[in-house]
Amino acid sequence: MGMMTAEEKKYKKWIITLSIIIPLVVAMLFGVNLRKLGYDVEPLTFLPPIYATINGITAVLLMVAVSAVKRGNRKLHENLIKVCMGCSVAFLLMYVAYHMTSESTPYGGEGTLRYLYFIVLISHILLSIIVIPFVLFTFVRGIAGAYERHKKLARITYPMWLYVAVTGVVVYLMISPYYN
Template identity: 70%
Template sequence: MNNLAQERKYRKLITALSIIIPIAVAALFGINLRKLGFDVEPFTFLPPIYATINGVTAVLLVAAVVAIKKGKRKLHEKLNTLAILCSLAFLLMYIAYHMTSDSTSFGGEGVIKYIYYFILISHILLSIAVIPLVLTTLMRAKLGDFKKHRKIAKITFPIWLYVAITGVVVYLMISPYYV
């Protein structure tokens, strides 16, 4: 299969995942298994774990950039693969937490409340936007189109890094209000 045909195939998959993942997360976010009568323990232990995973993702992303700048392409590839796996682990834990636990409201007042919601909303919106960016960046690398890979990676990297870091910040800001 030539690159153009492979790219079309990948594009369809990227488009599907970029639509399905946010819709699935939003749908599952609204389902609380305990409130539906299922006898499950709440996964209240997960937020610090998935916040840590966001922090690890940020470190992996920075390390991947350092690796490629030093010409270590295989290391760069491995670090980015780990970052993708960390993001996937975060997503699964986030869904599991929200499907078994009551949502926590931010209790801060005044300016800090506006800062929190700005960070939270920008985090959520950019976490949706980063899905097709990460997948397209990955596709470009897998197809060996490194000129286009570098071009989109320059957009993907800061957004993905922002999402990873703000995931930690959101957790730190809301953690005092967990029950």
């Protein structure tokens, strides 16, 4: 494995900081319900299908981005990855906004489906946390021109990120019949 570029070194502290702060802030905000705190806010119940769609778009764009780079189109690859990162941020903001204004929906399925739902949900949540530094380090390696190291890390990052995007849609589809 080659040496870290100056650009990678410059961003390393930011990546580590963000990789810790994002999950902590999301976890803290997840526990804050503005309506229960007495704020007169409208529940944002329209958001789940939107952020599930954004997850689906992210999954498709990730596949197109990988296809683009395999065809030698680095610029398209880079632009699509930037859009995927933007989609992930948009998802996160909407997810937090929904949970800060709405009651959590309990899963109503039973038996094997219930176990499957929780396996998918828990793996989705855990990987969504783990993937953050992978995405950021992979991205920085790409923009820093450390293509071999980028490619090596992307082989790990891509399936994780794709899994998180796809399972985000699956979780939504499984719980959507139980929304009020």
